[in-house]
Amino acid sequence: MKKIFITAFALILSITAFAQTERSLEDIDESNSWLKVGALIAAPSGEVANYSSFIFGLDVAAQFLRTNNFGIGLATGYTKYFEKSEAPAFQGMNDGFGAVPLGLMLRYYPQPEGLFVGTDVGYTFLSGVTSENTGGGYIRPMLGYHNYNWNVFAFYNHIFRPETTIDVQSIGIALTRNLRFN
Template sequence: MKKLILSITLLIAGLTVHAQQVRELDEINEDNSWLKLGVNLGAPVGDVGNYSSFALGLDVAAQFMRTDNYGLGIATGYTKYFEKSSAENYDGLNDGFGAIPVGIMFRYYPQPEGFFIGTDVGYTFLTSVNSSDGGAYIRPQLGYHNYDWNIYGYYNQVFRADPSIDVQSIGVAVTYNIRFK
């Protein structure tokens, strides 16, 4: 997993090297900054896949295009992991559980419309878990974007100090861009 994180970090850093004009925060306008609102649908994998049948969530992010190709911002939301009816008894899980990520988002857009690559990194708070420790998370993404919409596939993992509940999922998400004025 460390190699995956290092590879993604190096890829994003390398892609930003050939960025052109760098914008400052006081240059925020409807052409380079927006609020992203959307939904995600995931399939739990790893240990939590024995407990949860699917995950459904809301994504919220604010993005600033630092250059024409490189965006950064903050990301949050809420994802509910629904319990299987025949779920194994996992200590600390009560009738499903929730995940609230708070992180930084990085995106690379090679063209104004088309494919993009990105990741969110930060901390996820878990709800309805007896040992409510959350953990650091990473959510690499690959998708398609245009002026108004983004659709992408993702892998999400929460790294917890207590590895008894390994929170991982793969899924798809759709977000709509609301322009800042």
């Protein structure tokens, strides 16, 4: 877990080292800040795939372009892990379980339109499980395509839980719409 956070921090430092023009929060306008709202579909991976067959969710993020190429913001949403009908119970869940992430969003855009890379790092709260541990730290690296209005990206999501429980992992795709702040 420490290695992932150190890697993310090193990525942030290296990206900002190549920044051209930095903006402050007072400079927020529709040209450099927006709300990203969309949907995702995914497949569970790892041990949680024994309990869940399909994942659907909503993705919400507020982004501020610190430079023309580097965006930072807050990410959240809701993801539903649908239970397999023949699966044994996963920590007391009934009809699947939900996940609500709350994290820092980091994006690097080499061009105004085209490929981008990024990650979300934070904490995910799990709902619908009766375990004492109902959450954990998460990281969601991604690779995608963006333009002025839309983003489509592939991602890997990993929720790190204590050693005595199952980590929650998935691989999926998401589509988000950029809603400009005025």
